[in-house]
Amino acid sequence: MIEVRNLQKSYGDFAVLRNVSFTVARGEKIVILGPSGSGKSTLIRCFNRIEPHDAGEITIDGERIDQKTELTRLRCMVGMVFQNYNLFPHLTVLENCALPPRVVKGAGREDAEELAMNFLHRVNIADQARKYPIQLSGGQQQRVAIARALCMQPSVMLFDEPTAALDPEAVSGVADIMASLSADGMTTLCVTHEMGFARRIADRIIFMDQGRILESAPPEVFFTQPRTERARDFLSQMIRY
Amino acid sequence: MHGTPLPPHAAHPATRRSRPADPSLKRLRARRLPWVALLWTCMVLGLAAAPVARAQQAPSFAAGGLTVCTNPTLPPMTFVNGTDGSDLAGVDIDVSRRLGAYWHVPVTFVSMDFVGLFPSLEAGRCGMVISGVVRQAAREVKFDAVPYQPTSLVVVARAGTAHVTSMADLSGKVLAVESGTSYAARIAQENVALAAAGRPAIEIQQYPTEDQVVQQVLIGRAFAFVSQDVELAFRQTQLNGKVSVIFQPDYPEYRNFAIYIRKDARDRAALEGAIAALRDGGQMTPILQRWRIMPGGGDMQAGDQKAVSGFNWRTFAAALVSPAFARGAAITLAMAVLSHMTAIGLAVPMAMVMNGRDGMLKSAIRAYVALFRAAPTLLQLLFVWNALPQFLPVFRESWFTPFLAAWISLSINEAAYQVEINRAALQAIDPGQALAGDALGMTRMQVYRHIIFPQALRIALPPTINEFISLIKTTSLASVISLQELLAVTQINVARTFEFTEYYAAALIYYLLIVFFFLWVQKRIERRFAWADRLKATSHAAA
C-alpha cells in the first residue's frame, strides 16, 4: 500500500531523513518510535506532503508522491491528526467536521453535516456536536480531530503524538478508536512516546534515530528483544520515566 | 474645474495647527489709504487699461470661465450667508461676479480652507484668489496682486477700554490674532523693540479662526485682538457694540485687499483694467454700500442675528435639523466609511505578504508603512490635491473632486496603520490552524477565508474600530481641500453668527451619534466571538 524508498530530506546542511526505506501493508498499524529530533514527525509529514521530501520515492496505492501530485487529492486520501488537536476554535464541533468536505469536496451543507454526525457517533462525541472546542476536554477534542480527519474519508491516517497531551483514561479512548479504524481496513502510521499505547495498537514498530530506521519489528519482538544498542538505551530510558 | 460651485466651508483647529510657516500662506490685512491716494490709484489703473476694447476680452486665467478660490470665513469680504452653507456672499463674491460679467464668462467659486488657497492657485485649480487677503510684497514674489479695496489694521478691545497711543502700550497684555496670518509675525517685531527697551512683550495668542479670536476678547481672556476695519464694522452689528477700536497702527503692508493671480504681466494689466473699469463705471460703490463699508447702503443680509448671552436653543435645534449639518455629517460618515473600507481592502493583502517570507514586496510595504505613518495626514491631503496635478495634469480635471482626492489620501494613509493591525492579528493565529487546514486539503485561499480570517477578525476588530473612530475625526482635515464635512459646516456657521456653543453642540451631537452607532455595531459583531470564551460559549450554545 505504502512504499518508501531511499527517502531523504534536509534542512540546509542538516539531514533529517537519510535513506529511509520501508513498506506498509493495507490496514497495517505502524507505530514510529525514536528519541526527540530523530525525524519522526518529518517522516510522516512527507506522506501528505506537508513537508516535501528532497530525494527518494514515496508511493501510496501505486501513486508517486512528488511535486506533480495534486495536493488536494492526496490530502483527501491521507488524513492527519496532531498533538494539539488543532481544531478550529471559531466553529462548533459539527462545523469543524462538516467544513472540510464542504469546501474541499464541494459537498452540500446537509450531506456534509450528516457525514460529520456519522463520524462523531463513531468516535462517541455526537452529543457534543453543537459545542465549541473550548468547551471540551482534551480527550474529547482529540476525538473530534479524528472525526474531522475521517470526514474526508481517507485510506491512510497519520497521527503525530495524538495522546501526548491527554490523561491515561483519554489515551485509552483514543487507542480504542484507532483499533476500530484498522478493523475497517484503515492504514495508520502513528508517532508516539507512550510505550503502553504503542504496544497496544501497533502491528509493527519502526524505531528511528538520527534520520535512519534502525529497527522494524512487531511490538512483542521490539519491546522484549531489541536488536540494536540504541533501541535498548531508548527503551531503558523510557521505562525509567 | 468643478462642474458646480462647491459648497464653502471653513477651517478648524486641526488644520490650522499644521499650517506651514511659508509667508505665501499668510493672510495679511490692510490699512485704509486716504481717499485721495485711492483716486490717484484709480487714474493710474485707468490709464494702464487704456485699450478698453481689449479689456473686455477675458484674460488667460479666466478664459472660458472664471474660477475663484475663497475661504468664506471673513465677513463682509467673503462668508456664507444663511444656514444652508452654500450661499456665498460678501464684497469678494460680488466683485468676482462683476468681473465675470465684465469679461462675459461664467464664475465658479471654490471655497476651501485658507491654507489651501495659494497652493490651489499655483496648481491651476482656480484662476484667482479673492478672500480678504491683503497685498503683501512677500507674496508678490510668486503671484501677481491687484488691489481692489483699501483697508486698515485695527486693535480692538472690549467697549469702554481706554484708547492707547502706540503698540508699545500693549506691552505685557494678551493680544489674540488669527493663526496663519502675518499679524503674529508683525507684532513679534514690536516685541523686539519692547525687549530692547527692557519692557515686557505683548503676549500673542493665536486662534485658527477670526470668530475665535473675537471670542477671546469677549470672554476676557485676551485684552485685545487685531482685525481689519471693514471686518470690524460688519462684526459690530453682531457684537452689539460690545467691542471698540482702541488703536489703529499704521502698518504700510496692511493697506489694501488684493486679488491674486498667477504671474503674467498681461493678465495683471487686464485685471487692473477691469477693476478700474468697474470703479469708473460706478459698480464698486453699491457693493461697498451693500456691505456697509461705505455709508448709504441698507441691504445688509447677514449679521442680523445678535449674539445672545446664554444658550440659544432655537439656533441649536435649527442647526441640528438643518440640511447643511445633515449633509456635513453624511459627508463625514461616507468619507470615513469608504476610506476605511478601502484601507482594509488594501491592508489585508499587504498584511498577508508581511507575514510571509522576506522579499522585495515585503520591503516595499515596510517602506510604504513607514512613509505614510510618518507624514502628517494634512500634508498628504494637500499633496494629493495640490501637488499631484503639477506632475500629472489629469488630476486637474473636474472628475478629480475633493471627495475623491480625500478618499484616496485618507485610504492610503489609513491603510498604513491598518496593515500593522492586520499583520498582528494574522500573526496571533496559531500556525497549527493553517497546518490543519492544509492537511485537510484546503487551498491557501480557503484556509485564509474559512479558518484564519474569521479568527483574525476577532483580534483585529477592537483596534480597527478605534482606528475608524479616529478616522471619523480625521476626515475634518479634508476641509483644507474644500470638502464640506461636518466641522467645516460648523465653522462656517460660527463665523457667520458668533453662536459658538450652539453650533459646536450641534456638531458634537452628530459626532456622538456616529461614534456610538459604531460602538454598538462593534458590540453586535463581538457577540459572534463567543467561541473564544468558555463561559460565553456555553450560554451561546444553550441559546
Ligand SMILES: Nc1ncnc2c1ncn2[C@@H]1O[C@H](COP(=O)(O)OP(=O)(O)OP(=O)(O)O)[C@@H](O)[C@H]1O
Ligand atoms: N523547519 C525546520 N527547519 C529546520 N530544522 C527543522 C525543521 N523542522 C524540524 N527540524 C529539525 O529536524 C529534526 C527532526 O525534527 P522532527 O520534528 O521530525 O523530530 P521528531 O522526531 O518528531 O522529534 P520529537 O519527538 O521531538 O517530535 C530536528 O532536529 C528538528 O530540529
Ligand SMILES: [Mg+2]
Ligand atoms: Mg515530532
